[in-house]
Amino acid sequence: MTSVTDPPQGSFRLSMLINDTRYRSYTFQFIALVLLIGFMAYLGINLVSNLAAQGLNISFGFLGDPAGYDINQTVVEYDSQSSHLRAAVVGIINTLIVAFLACVTATIFGVIAGVLRLSNNWVVRKLMAFYVEIFRNIPVLIWIIIIFSIMTVSMPAPRDFRGDDATAGMLFDAFAFTNRGVYSPAPVIDGASGWIVIGVFIASIIGIFAYRRYATKKLYDTGQLLPMLWPSVALFFVPVILAYFILGRPITLDYPSLQGFNFQGGLHLRGSLIALWFALAIYTGAFIAENVRAGIQAISKGQTEAAASLGLRPGRIMNLVILPQALRVIIPPLISQYLNITKNSSLAIAVGYMDVTSTLGGITLNQTGRAIECILLLMLFYLTISLLISAVMNVYNNSVKLKER
Amino acid sequence: MKKTAFYGALTVAGFAASMASAATLDDVKERGTLNCGVTTGLIGFASPDANGVWDGFDVGVCRAVAAAVLGDPNAVEFVPTTGKTRFTALASGEIDMLARNTTWTFSRDVDLKFEFVGINYYDGQGFIAPRDLGVSSAKELDGATVCIQTGTTTELNLADYFRANNISYEPVPIETNAEGQQQYLAGACDVYTTDASGLAATRAAFENPQDHIILPEIISKEPLGPLVRHGDNDWGDVVRWTLNALIAAEELGVTSANIEELAAAPTGNPEINRLLGTEGELGAMLGLEADWAKNAIAAGGNYGELFERNIGENTPIGLARGLNAQWTDGGLLYTPPFR
Numbered sequence: 001m002t003s004v005t006d007p008p009q010g011s012f013r014l015s016m017l018i019n020d021t022r023y024r025s026y027t028f029q030f031i032a033l034v035l036l037i038g039f040m041a042y043l044g045i046n047l048v049s050n051l052a053a054q055g056l057n058i059s060f061g062f063l064g065d066p067a068g069y070d071i072n073q074t075v076v077e078y079d080s081q082s083s084h085l086r087a088a089v090v091g092i093i094n095t096l097i098v099a100f101l102a103c104v105t106a107t108i109f110g111v112i113a114g115v116l117r118l119s120n121n122w123v124v125r126k127l128m129a130f131y132v133e134i135f136r137n138i139p140v141l142i143w144i145i146i147i148f149s150i151m152t153v154s155m156p157a158p159r160d161f162r163g164d165d166a167t168a169g170m171l172f173d174a175f176a177f178t179n180r181g182v183y184s185p186a187p188v189i190d191g192a193s194g195w196i197v198i199g200v201f202i203a204s205i206i207g208i209f210a211y212r213r214y215a216t217k218k219l220y221d222t223g224q225l226l227p228m229l230w231p232s233v234a235l236f237f238v239p240v241i242l243a244y245f246i247l248g249r250p251i252t253l254d255y256p257s258l259q260g261f262n263f264q265g266g267l268h269l270r271g272s273l274i275a276l277w278f279a280l281a282i283y284t285g286a287f288i289a290e291n292v293r294a295g296i297q298a299i300s301k302g303q304t305e306a307a308a309s310l311g312l313r314p315g316r317i318m319n320l321v322i323l324p325q326a327l328r329v330i331i332p333p334l335i336s337q338y339l340n341i342t343k344n345s346s347l348a349i350a351v352g353y354m355d356v357t358s359t360l361g362g363i364t365l366n367q368t369g370r371a372i373e374c375i376l377l378l379m380l381f382y383l384t385i386s387l388l389i390s391a392v393m394n395v396y397n398n399s400v401k402l403k404e405r
Numbered sequence: 406m407k408k409t410a411f412y413g414a415l416t417v418a419g420f421a422a423s424m425a426s427a428a429t430l431d432d433v434k435e436r437g438t439l440n441c442g443v444t445t446g447l448i449g450f451a452s453p454d455a456n457g458v459w460d461g462f463d464v465g466v467c468r469a470v471a472a473a474v475l476g477d478p479n480a481v482e483f484v485p486t487t488g489k490t491r492f493t494a495l496a497s498g499e500i501d502m503l504a505r506n507t508t509w510t511f512s513r514d515v516d517l518k519f520e521f522v523g524i525n526y527y528d529g530q531g532f533i534a535p536r537d538l539g540v541s542s543a544k545e546l547d548g549a550t551v552c553i554q555t556g557t558t559t560e561l562n563l564a565d566y567f568r569a570n571n572i573s574y575e576p577v578p579i580e581t582n583a584e585g586q587q588q589y590l591a592g593a594c595d596v597y598t599t600d601a602s603g604l605a606a607t608r609a610a611f612e613n614p615q616d617h618i619i620l621p622e623i624i625s626k627e628p629l630g631p632l633v634r635h636g637d638n639d640w641g642d643v644v645r646w647t648l649n650a651l652i653a654a655e656e657l658g659v660t661s662a663n664i665e666e667l668a669a670a671p672t673g674n675p676e677i678n679r680l681l682g683t684e685g686e687l688g689a690m691l692g693l694e695a696d697w698a699k700n701a702i703a704a705g706g707n708y709g710e711l712f713e714r715n716i717g718e719n720t721p722i723g724l725a726r727g728l729n730a731q732w733t734d735g736g737l738l739y740t741p742p743f744r
């Protein structure tokens with residue numbers, strides 16, 4: 001029963017760095033740090049000297065040179081005379097587009113499938129189990145290629161829509177499903193009054209959230225239950241429709257039509273975008289379904305029973321008791337699923353979708369030979385975007401997590 | 406202590422660096438095989454047959470180099486590369502040389518630090534379109550969807566051509582020729598564009614080649630040739646002069662049929678003697694055996710034989726010699742003298 005006590009304070013000797021418990025951990029940490037720095041320095045020097053031996057250097061000047069290649073899906077202005085930097089920006093935007101679409105869709109698939117996996121209906125339950133097992137156990141690259149190949153091989157080419165003996169037709173004269181993607185009408189905003197309608201629409205969405213918050217507060221404060229569904233629906237549709245007609249229909253639709261080799265006008269969702277989007281959504285949705293199921297099952301049955309004994313209806317039990325608690329379990333893994341979607345979107349090149357890996361990390365890298373610079377920039381981009389997503393989701397997680405009073 | 410560690414690291418790094426640019430010729434001899442980068446499959450230029458044996462016009466260059474260096478045309482490890490991966494493969498040392506329909510350009514030669522050792526096919530970029538599309542000129546392609554291999558010169562030429570003619574197009578980027586062929590045949594793009602020789606080779610693999618036409622416009626110069634890493638001049642010389650030997654052999658009338666006879670004893674033509682090693686020391690100057698060029702030519706025949714057998718007019722690809730005829734026949738093939 002003796003406790004180890006440090007030797008009494010004396011003059012400092014070098015051996016104390018190892019023998020003295022007060023210093024020992026610092027010594028080892030210091031050694032580890034030096035080794036780590038040394039290793040990093042070695043890698044860095046190795047890189048620089050190898051580059052020098054091959055007559056190469058690290059320089060980002062190429063980003064200002066004309067890219068020289070064209071990109072099919074561009075949201076911002078871009079042509080082949082634009083700089084490599086701009087090509088990278090176009091790629092970044094395309095990455096964000098597909099990542100956003102896939103995150104939203106995957107969440108919808110995942111929540112539906114996760115809840116239905118717990119259904120009392122045997123067929124529905126098994127069907128959802130089948131979905132989850134099939135989709136998450138086949139690599140997402142294969143899904144991307146499967147969806148893309150099915151589209152290019154089985155859908156009609158634009159020229160099949162032409163002439164009197166056309167073998168394919170448009171849906172409602174508005175949608176064309178071709179092997180180059182889907183063409184749909186695109187909204188055209190005419191001048192200021194068009195933007196007012198959009199403003200009204202955004203305002204009513206904010207209004208819906210404000211109303212729901214107000215109703216929840218009222219419920220907690222006074223116990224009075226205000227109706228939720230119909231005011232939300234009314235807020236969603238009525239103001240915007242009113243504004244639309246009062247301002248004289250300032251938003252029109254631009255329909256796609258067959259001109260020359262392709263459909264022109266309207267919105268063109270390219271086959272590559274659709275394949276990537278759905279493959280990512282359906283694959284990650286299967287993982288999210290499992291997270292949702294786990295989250296719901298993590299809430300003890302006693303909660304349901306207690307709520308029921310207070311007289312709550314099953315729908316309310318789900319919305320007011322189970323889901324708020326389940327969200328705490330669901331959100332953290334959901335963050336990593338969103339990160340996965342963003343990172344997996346770099347498989348875009350398999351179907352020729354021009355994301356940032358295809359522009360900066362593909363064509364630019366290849367045409368300029370600036371492999372190290374391009375890869376460094378790519379790493380920086382994916383790191384930044386992943387940290388941003390984590391940060392945003394963490395804020396949300398903090399808002400739903402258990403508040404300790 | 407810190408200083409020594411630093412210098413230690415520096416030496417190791419320096420050592421690693423010098424290893425990377427060590428003499429490729431010695432590496433190849435020591436390894437006993439040549440690592441040669443080729444396409445992922447382009448009939449006539451480089452493609453594996455049913456037994457997995459690679460054959461083709463570019464493959465012929467690889468085999469000739471292997472025969473010159475190692476005495477065995479089969480001592481080649483073929484590494485399939487795409488338009489995107491080929492330069493990394495060469496720069497990293499994964500392959501010793503690249504023979505893959507690669508265009509000699511300024512930036513590849515100077516900025517990417519490669520060394521083109523010559524030109525084995527003078528080409529230009531063309532378009533292929535289905536006959537029933539009804540186009541007869543590339544200028545009519547306004548608004549068309551074009552399949553294009555990424556990481557190639559053709560991608561840049563395409564952008565320039567449409568820009569210069571003030572017409573628009575929608576690019577569909579693809580990775581390999583096989584993918585391009587599939588997309589084109591499925592109608593996912595209206596036309597496919599690449600080197601005209603590549604188009605001819607691709608069309609030869611179609612079920613109904615006559616349903617597709619190659620448009621008359623040739624929109625660029627594409628001198629295709631083998632290349633090696635910059636900075637290893639000895640190895641560059643070996644590959645350069647092997648290619649030259651194949652071209653010289655055709656010019657001098659040395660074929661796979663008569664080579665044994667011509668190499669058996671000095672002939673009346675001193676250049677043939679120097680080429681085949683019965684006179685002079687050319688092989689030793691390259692660091693090779695005296696019969697290096699004889700082996701290279703015997704591997705698959707001279708340039709003309711390689712051409713006729715793989716891509717010539719009597720093959721499904723059916724390319725005429727055109728610019729690729731000997732200078733004596735009005736073409737551009739002109740090898741420096743063996744002396």
Ligand SMILES: N[C@@H](CCC(=O)N[C@@H](CS)C(=O)NCC(=O)O)C(=O)O
Pocket residue numbers: 443444445446447486487488505506507508554556557558559580581582583599600602603604627629
């Ligand atoms: N000559 C051009 C294009 C080379 C190229 O990619 N050619 C195609 C068709 S001619 C090819 O070899 N494809 C075979 C493959 O995809 O592996 C260049 O060097 O950039």
